[in-house]
Amino acid sequence: MKLFKTLLPAAALVALPAMGMAQEAAAPTMDEVGPYIFTTLLFLMAGFLVFFMAAGFAMLEAGLVRSKNVAMQLTKNIALFSIAAIMYWLIGFNTMYPGDFNGFFALGGQTVLDAVGVAPEDAALDYASVGSDFFFQLVFVAATASIVSGAVAERIKLWPFLAFVVVLTGIMYPISGSWKWGGGWLDAMGFSDFAGSTVVHSVGGWAALAGVIILGPRLGKYGKDGKVNPIPGSNLALATLGTFILWLGWFGFNGGSQLAMGTVGDVSDVSRIFANTNMAAAAGAVTALILTQLLYKKVDLTMVLNGALAGLVSITAEPLAPTLFGALWIGGIGGVIVVFAVPFLDKLKIDDVVGAIPVHLFAGIWGTIAVIFYGEANLITQLIGIAAYGAFTFVGAMILWTILKATVGIRVSEEEEINGLDMAELGMEAYPEFSKG
Secondary structure (H helix, E strand, C coil): CHHHHHCCCHHHHHHHHHHHHHHHHHCCCHHHHHHHHHHHHHHHHHHHHHHHHHHHHHHHHHHHCCHHHHHHHHHHHHHHHHHHHHHHHHHHHHHHCCCCCCCCCCCCCCCCCCCCCCCHHHCCCCCCCHHHHHHHHHHHHHHHHHHHHHHCCCCECHHHHHHHHHHHHHHHHHHHHHHHCCCCHHHHHCCCCCCCHHHHHHHHHHHHHHHHHHHCCCCCCECCCCCECCCCCCCHHHHHHHHHHHHHHHHHHHHHHHCCCCCHHHHHHHHHHHHHHHHHHHHHHHHHHHHHHHHHCCCCHHHHHHHHHHHHHHHHCCCCCCCHHHHHHHHHHHHHHHHHHHHHHHHCCCCCCCCHHHHHHHHHHHHHHHHHHCCCCCHHHHHHHHHHHHHHHHHHHHHHHHHHHHHCCCECCHHHHHHCHHHHHHCCCCCHHHHCC
């Protein structure tokens, strides 16, 4: 510093303090940058929790399919997440959040991140970094695709399924998502969906329902006399692990949807969301536990697992406003829905391997309606939103599944289904020692 001073003229030395004061005055204060920093951190932390839900879906599905199809389910899950990441970067994010648009549709372009070492004056200090927002929204669209994967398991070809994922994650989900979260027509109408009971879960459920209908049931699932033949999963330990992982990830799913962590109120609200989310899951699980004992004289673990997930889906549309008791009864009704919806679908011969449609579609609809008890929404508006997402997604998915069926085919042959998709589609098995005795 001494050497620096000797090389400067006296006038410059006089100017230095003034320059420093000007720069200090121009720099943003912690009050200005703090919300940006903490909200960005919230998105990143919540985002990697929701990312871990990809592992939860993979484990749940691997446990609920037969051993001859486990490797196929694992392949689908890692592939669908990767495809969703690319498609959401390519067009999805800016289609879902286009800024000013007509409220119905605006096809976006590639996502562009903030500059390296972005200066405060160039950052969106009133929100968060582009990278954190993009990542947080991306993991939601991947969850939507995972819902479809489980429902159509054990009889669908790999590549047609992945082709469906391309369109779902790159176009269908972002377009409908823009209607609410992108400031579109449903948002303007007052439709309320805090974290995605409809925007995410029902969308995945509608797409899954269309796929299951076009595919048809698995061989041997339904007898000619109308009898339902149970097809047990390969590993209930994996299914239970997957459920706990999903339960954990849901704290990021709902908590991150507060979309702000820059004030005492925001942080307190995030903690309130965590508590309500946990309560709803617990209530859904306990309700299914009790109901299956009463109805079948024995507890059904798979129903209990799906009861917890249904409770989580049910509270997702409004996890902030309810009391803990409110979260309990909302989640408990989700558990009731699962216990009765699974046999109802079987009566219709709709073969949903993992129970994704009762959990994500039926409980998602219930959760969206339940907002009227605590949130600022009315029943008519909520029903319009449910119908709009249902019509757009179901009809669009039916058209896409039908095109894929007519062109490349979507179902494996009977022989391949009997032998298992692991060998038919992949040429490898998840449990080779068992298959060879």
